[in-house]
Structure formats: C-alpha cells, structure tokens
Amino acid sequence: MSSDGPGFLATARYGKDKVRVFRTVRGTDGVHTIVEYIVTALLEGALDVSYTQADNSVVVATDSNLAKTSPHVLSPARFAVHLGTHLVSKYVHLTKAVVTVQQLRWARIGVDGAAHPHAFWRDGDEKRIVTAVVDKTADGAVATVEGGLKDLLVLKSTGSAFENFVRDEYTTLVEVNDRIFSTAVDLAYTYAPLAIAGHGDGKELDVKHVATKSGDAWDDDQVATKAREITLKVFATDDSASVQATLYKMGQEILAANPAVMSVQISLPNKHYIPVDMKYIGLDNTTPSKAEVFVPVDAPSGLITASVARA
Numbered sequence: 001m002s003s004d005g006p007g008f009l010a011t012a013r014y015g016k017d018k019v020r021v022f023r024t025v026r027g028t029d030g031v032h033t034i035v036e037y038i039v040t041a042l043l044e045g046a047l048d049v050s051y052t053q054a055d056n057s058v059v060v061a062t063d064s065n066l067a068k069t070s071p072h073v074l075s076p077a078r079f080a081v082h083l084g085t086h087l088v089s090k091y092v093h094l095t096k097a098v099v100t101v102q103q104l105r106w107a108r109i110g111v112d113g114a115a116h117p118h119a120f121w122r123d124g125d126e127k128r129i130v131t132a133v134v135d136k137t138a139d140g141a142v143a144t145v146e147g148g149l150k151d152l153l154v155l156k157s158t159g160s161a162f163e164n165f166v167r168d169e170y171t172t173l174v175e176v177n178d179r180i181f182s183t184a185v186d187l188a189y190t191y192a193p194l195a196i197a198g199h200g201d202g203k204e205l206d207v208k209h210v211a212t213k214s215g216d217a218w219d220d221d222q223v224a225t226k227a228r229e230i231t232l233k234v235f236a237t238d239d240s241a242s243v244q245a246t247l248y249k250m251g252q253e254i255l256a257a258n259p260a261v262m263s264v265q266i267s268l269p270n271k272h273y274i275p276v277d278m279k280y281i282g283l284d285n286t287t288p289s290k291a292e293v294f295v296p297v298d299a300p301s302g303l304i305t306a307s308v309a310r311a
C-alpha cells in the first residue's frame with residue numbers, strides 16, 4: 001500500500017485533539033477539588049512508515065489516561081509537562097510531544113457566605129491554556145511551556161479614547177475622547193525551558209525541577225493568577241489612549257511581576273459599541289459625554305496584537 005511520488009514526508013505530527021477529562025480529588029475533610037480539561041496531545045518521532053508504508057506498528061495511542069495517576073493533575077502546566085514527558089520517555093522512537101491543556105472554569109458555589117465543599121458553577125467562558133512541548137532531541141530533554149488565557153471578556157464604560165489618528169479623504173472614523181472599550185483578552189506567555197532528567201531510553205523521564213527561580217513554568221498556577229489579576233487591573237485603571245497603549249502596559253506589567261516569563265503575546269479585539277444617532281427625535285446621544293444607548297456590534301471588530309519581550 002506504499003505510495004511513492006514526487007514528494008517526500010517533510011513534517012509529520014499525529015495524536016488526539018479535544019480529549020475531555022474531568023477529575024475529582026476527594027479531600028480527607030470532605031472538601032472536593034475538581035478540574036475540567038480539554039487536552040490535545042500530538043507526537044513527533046520516527047513515524048515516517050505510518051505515512052509512507054501504511055505501517056501502524058510505530059503508532060502509539062495518545063489518549064491513554066494519566067488523569068487517574070498523575071500527582072500533577074490539578075495543575076494544567078504540570079499535568080501537560082508530565083503527560084508529554086511520559087509519552088516521549090516511554091517510547092524510544094518518539095522525540096517530541098506537544099500537549100495543550102485548556103482548563104474550563106468551575107468556581108465553588110457560595111452558600112450563606114461560605115464556599116461549598118462540593119458544589120460548583122461555571123463562572124464564565126474564559127479558558128486557561130497551557131502548551132508544553134517536551135523535546136527529547138534537545139541537548140538534555142527540555143519542556144518549553146507557554147501559559148495563558150483566552151476569551152476573558154471585559155468592558156469599561158468610560159476611561160477610553162481614540163484621537164489623533166491619520167485622517168485622509170477616505171476616513172469616516174470620528175475622534176472620541178470618551179468611548180466604551182470592550183475586548184476578549186487572549187494572552188500567552190513563554191518561559192525559559194524546564195530541564196527534564198534522563199534521556200528517554202525507554203525509562204521514564206522526570207521533571208528535574210531545580211528551584212532556581214520561583215515562578216518558573218513549574219509554578220504556572222501562581223503566574224497565571226498574577227497575569228490575570230494584572231490584566232484586569234490594567235484594563236480597569238488605565239486611562240486608555242488606545243487599545244495598543246493599554247495592551248503594551250499589560251505586557252510590561254506582566255513581565256515586571258513575573259521574572260521567569262520571557263515574553264507575553266497579547267491579542268485584543270476591539271469590540272465596537274456604536275452610539276445610536278437620535279437626532280431625528282431631537283435627542284443628543286452622539287456627543288461622547290451624552291452617549292447612553294449603544295448598539296453592540298459583533299462584526300467587524302478591531303484586532304490589536306503584539307508581543308512584549310524581556311529586553
């Protein structure tokens with residue numbers, strides 16, 4: 001069944017996407033801790049024959065479930081590194097695993113002011129996202145980790161302007177010194193690689209966590225909390241001259257507060273809210289200080305992206 005032609009297999013990666021997993025950890029005090037993940041696990045290595053010769057003997061299943069036994073299951077970054085490390089170390093012919101873990105939100109329900117021990121609610125569509133690339137071919141195996149979040153929907157009803165942009169004969173956009181600013185924050189930050197002990201000669205590799213820097217990729221839970229708090233604080237408090245200027249401040253503050261983060265990639269759609277023109281009924285709803293009724297516009301939106309890297 002081999003098929004030869006003018007081409008060659010230039011790159012290859014396979015695995016499983018959208019693997020859904022929910023895990024409960026039952027505390028001795030009756031308090032349950034839960035996580036819900038959507039996992040993607042992709043593999044690279046000596047896999048050519050599975051494509052070129054229809055030989056499946058090199059294909060390892062990637063949906064094997066480590067969620068029951070991993071001591072790291074409650075931390076998306078540690079779990080991603082553990083899963084990737086497990087896959088590339090168990091099989092000599094696999095060289096690289098790319099594991100993405102998206103965490104869905106579950107918060108404890110408050111009952112009479114107290115957090116309930118085992119009842120939860122979905123407090124938003126935002127996802128925390130971690131990608132770990134565990135590479136056995138590197139000089140000493142390493143895990144390169146990216147943390148972040150997406151779909152954090154925010155809005156402020158003032159404290160945002162957009163003026164002094166280029167105007168030419170085609171420009172219809174009006175300058176405003178006061179407008180609604182709404183965006184769905186998407187951010188990803190990268191760390192220096194984590195060292196992995198061992199070389200994957202069939203023996204299980206270990207995450208060699210040398211605690212030289214706290215807040216490194218192994219501590220992504222802390223970094224993720226800080227990055228989210230900073231993002232929300234800068235969004236709320238910045239007297240925004242533009243989406244670009246606010247984005248840049250977010251990036252700088254995330255780098256300043258997290259010494260192990262090397263760069264931050266931020267994407268901010270500018271979700272427009274257009275004041276309704278009510279002149280025809282004799283009402284001023286378009287002067288920025290008088291604008292109270294708006295039409296939220298799904299499309300088009302602005303899209304402002306940048307990465308801020310440590311100098």
Ligand SMILES: O=c1[nH]c(=O)c2[nH]c(=O)[nH]c2[nH]1
Pocket residue numbers: 162173241242243244270302304
């Ligand atoms: O903050 C903004 N940045 C832009 O680049 C832009 N472009 C636009 O039409 N509105 C805005 N707002």
